Amino acid sequence: MNYILVGGGLVGMGTALALKRLQPDARIQILEKEPRVGQHQSTHNSGVLHAGLYYKPGSLKARLAVDGIRRMVAFCEEHGVKHEICGKLVVATTPEEVARLHTLIERGTQNGLRGLRWLEREAFREIEPHAAGLAAVQVPEEGIVDYHGVCAAMEKTLRAQGVLIATGARVKKSVRGGTSGAGQSWRVETTAGDFTGDFLINCAGLHCDRVAESAGEKREARIVPFRGEYYKLKPSAQSLVRHLIYPVPDPAFPFLGVHFTRMIEGGVEAGPNAVLAYAREGYTKWQIRPGDLFDALSYGGLWAFMKKHRAMAWEEVRRSFSKKLFCQSLQTLVPELTEADLEPGGAGVRAQAMLPDGTLIQDFHLVERAGALHVLNAPSPAATASLAIGEYVAARVVGGAASV
Template identity: 50%
Template sequence: MTRFVVVGGGIVGLAVAHRLLADRPGDRVTVLEKEAGWAAHQTGHNSGVIHAGVYYKPGSLKATLCRAGSASMVEFCARHDLPYQVCGKLIVATDRAELPRLHDLHQRALANGLPVRLVDAAEAAEYEPHVAAVAALHIASTGIVDFGAVCRTLAGLLADGGAELRTGAEVTGVTDRPEGVVVTTTTGEVVADVLVNCAGLHADRISRLAGVPTPVRIVPFRGEYHELTPQRRDLVRGLIYPVPDPQFPFLGVHLTRMVDGSVHAGPNAVLATAREGYSWGRFSPRDVWDALSYRGLWALGRQHYRYGLTEVTRSLSRRRFAASLARLVPELTAADIVPAGAGVRAQAIRPDGTLVDDFLIVEAPRQVHVLNAPSPAATSSLEIARHIVSRLPLAPVR
């Protein structure tokens, strides 16, 4: 019997534990989560989109696992009677200068084997009557779901399958001993033959606790959302995204109809003052020092400071936020949106200031560390789990 410990009760950690139970019957699986419940951070604060995989470099882990994960997530939701919808989305070019980038995205999507179609302004209006477009890319396989509900279902399946689920168990130490990897938590010690670190916002810290060198540091970026007022929800039928600018590190604000019928707008992207900093008022001296003492953040700032200032301005001004949305749907004004919470993205940054574009999984003896799993990790979670578990040792490593 192999003893597995998974650190992190977000969707990736729960999916890994679920895959372990499925593929390794008879082994022992323990999940450690520092919060009182599941999906408390990135998973529970995201936009609920089942991504198709348009943006990612062909052959990358993101591209391959997102495409497979989109299908497996839909299948999982259908099997467990969870609400979801495959509604498709439009990536919209609002002026002719964006057309070359839209065509590049089209070619990338085709290379990734996705069901996509370039449409003109009239065809775009058939999908989204209120959109402003000179052309658009329609991606049929994009969907929406409640990832929090997916996590609750995974946790239930784990409990039924005999896994040990420990909430309120913050990891404070990891020691590699002859008898196994000893994980010290606020609720006691757990000994594992294999440790899988899926701690999200704190994954690099867990890796360092375990003595595994990390090639990156996680820096938190807050993404703030608004939502359309109920009387203006009819302006958006599905998902409307801008054409991303490859010069900048994030996608830009977009519009997403959720499974409950609400329409979310955003997110922007501002440097957070805590790894769990969901508002300007949340401040962690440790987290701020961790970010500001890292030369990679300063290198990133030198490259993108103008973009960063724009994002901060949009964070502080509802009028500016609405103006960004109005590029996509001109009828929207500041009176049509209200604040709707925020999420924090755990962004892995290299020392030279470059963002890690792909999922980053670091392996060490008796340990696996997921050090970069931002969007589309929720979409890809079941396939990330399959990928990780397929590479684990078949017997205890002594």
């Protein structure tokens, strides 16, 4: 079997690794539009190993997150990738959040997380002395990792297995109709030439809806890019955070809120917020790609979303332009922090699939067709769960490929 896999990020490479395990003789071609693999969501993220505390029991996210962190830790240990299982605190700062925190610990327990602990104020301050709140849940399985190192290890392993990784290969069009030994074949036209294969797998992240459309799919859900901006704590303030401190997330919104993350290479990040990005790879406020911006603003789903979440969206925009407001949000968790302790950090862009009525697709979302599989929503914790997602996708593909 000859597979064409679009997208050289963690999910794409995780899928290729799983396919090689299931079908060692398969020919796999990975098409990546950037000069190197893993240039966007795979490495523009918080660097956290997520364990599956938040996700609805029984959902694909929940199943793959718990399995995924254990697979990822094992991969890092095998390949010498820097990581640390430091644990995380999720802190409730209001009575309403305390009630939601009880729901989270119930979810985490149902999802199979190990060692979850409910901590009152005195107990959690022994772990994070500068954190404020009424109660917290400790998630001991979570940690931090070098995702650049993970990408490099995946790429090295795949190349050693004979997988072709073509960079600078942006997909322009995918056509199915020729014949091969396995039935109908695909011809994928890219900026690096044409590629042919029996089965098309779309793991294109920020451009997955466009790649699907190029293969004949209707874009019923659309990717809307949300930029998450971070500050860094100056060295003099880094002692305020020992490991990971998170708020209790708003159940009406899929983003986790501003939090503190100690990074694997040193230092502490604080953030992110969530604002509309003006380009699908728009990592700064002023980075605009007219086609991407028009694509978002012409989509009725975005306006429906904004109408539903007007106050929250406006608050995120205000915080994007105000260091003072950003700091105030962070002070909810660590009151001693001041504006003077913050300096500009990095940013990431989340590929969020959105329906025409403004609903955000919160679970992983796959569309299967004869001879093709499209991963059309793979938000956080996709980086952590990439190996588990790859196993899931590869199993579906191998079953589908058998009928091509």
